[in-house]
Amino acid sequence: MTPSTDLLTALILTLLVGTAVAVVRMRGLFPALMLMGIFSLLGASWMLVLDAPDVAFTEAAVGAGVSTILGLTALALTARRAKTSSRKPWPALVIVTITGAALVYGMSDAPGVGDPAAPASKYPVPSYVERTDHDIHIPNVVTAVLASYRGFDTLGETVVIFTAGIAVLALIGGVAVSVRNTGPAGGRAGDGQGGDQPDELARGVEPAA
Amino acid sequence: MSEFLGLYPYWVVIFLMMTGFYIVISRGNLIKKVIGLNIFQSSVFLLYISIGKVSGATAPITAEGFEVYGNPLPSVLILTAIVVGVATTSVALALVVRIREAYNTIEEDEIKDEIRTQGAGP
Incomplete structure (x- = not known):
């Protein structure tokens, strides 16, 4: 790595740690979700530094974009704030420290970041890079592996998304209908009685307020 | 020791992982738990x-004048994992919305209390 990318890496990693710690301390769910968007964007920036532009694009679009929208939808249907939990933090901290120490021990003899002699970069990567242009006739090796060499994996991924869509519909298809039914009714009541009637939909959205 | 410090990106990533894990096991709010899972996953x-x-390499897009390319296989794996991750997150959030419908709360402690006082859920 050149000194400038080293500096950039250190900056992005510092910001990632700061964001994650802020999410832990946050009680409001809305700010926590917004910080998650920032977390994903920082992650995507680091992926770009690590020469993985395809993943960086996907993470920025899906991680920072679609996930945030899904989270906001869930917030609108549930609650805005988390209540202060009565449980003690120590058992969780002990478990997390032990798990983290085990992970550090497991990673401690890994090859360094960017080591060209690392086993992960030796086999079978060079053959993919050499053959893509001849076999698939496109320059992007990631796309070639994703859509052609490992095309069945991508088909399986599509099946997973389809299944998830069916599961979501089966779980909350009825909820969406009930929210739609209370919404206009509450709005009409508010209009008819000069606005002193509390809006049903607003009460449903913000039970804490 | 310098070898240990040279791997610092891994240690930062493990710290982030453990932050997500901590949120999952220490917070009672179900949406907060999903956020923790997302941090772990990222x-x-x-x-x-x-x-x-790979040091000194370029992105794995073949072009004239470049000899060394980064490793494309982790990119492919993680592209799949990102999309599957969003699918599982959406199912988790749908479950949370459904739990709110049934118990009128998304705090784990309150749900447990309700189950204890009323037997099985509605």
């Missing part, structure tokens, strides 16, 4: 992508 993505980095 850290795993970052770990894989950092393993695929």
Whole structure:
């Protein structure tokens, strides 16, 4: 790595740690979700530094974009704030420290970041890079592996998304209908009685307020 | 010791992973738990992508004048994992919305209390 990318890496990693710690301390769910968007964007920036532009694009679009929208939808249907939990933090901290120490021990003899002699970069990567242009006739090796060499994996991924869509519909298809039914009714009541009637939909959205 | 410090991106990623894990086991709010799972998941993505980095290489898009390319396989794995991750997150959030419908709360402690006082849920 050149000194400038080293500096950039250190900056992005510092910001990632700061964001994650802020999410832990946050009680409001809305700010926590917004910080998650920032977390994903920082992650995507680091992926770009690590020469993985395809993943960086996907993470920025899906991680920072679609996930945030899904989270906001869930917030609108549930609650805005988390209540202060009565449980003690120590058992969780002990478990997390032990798990983290085990992970550090497991990673401690890994090859360094960017080591060209690392086993992960030796086999079978060079053959993919050499053959893509001849076999698939496109320059992007990631796309070639994703859509052609490992095309069945991508088909399986599509099946997973389809299944998830069916599961979501089966779980909350009825909820969406009930929210739609209370919404206009509450709005009409508010209009008819000069606005002193509390809006049903607003009460449903913000039970804490 | 310098070898240990040279691997610092891995240690930061493991710290991020443990932050997500801590949120999952220490917070009672179900949406907060999903956020924790998301942090854990993103850290795993970052770990894989950092393993695929090759010093002095360029992105794995073949072009004239470049000899050394980064490792494309972690990118492919993580592209799939990101999309599957969003699918599972949406199912988790749908479950949370459904739980709110049934118990009128998304705090784990309150749900447990309700189950204890009323037997099985509605």
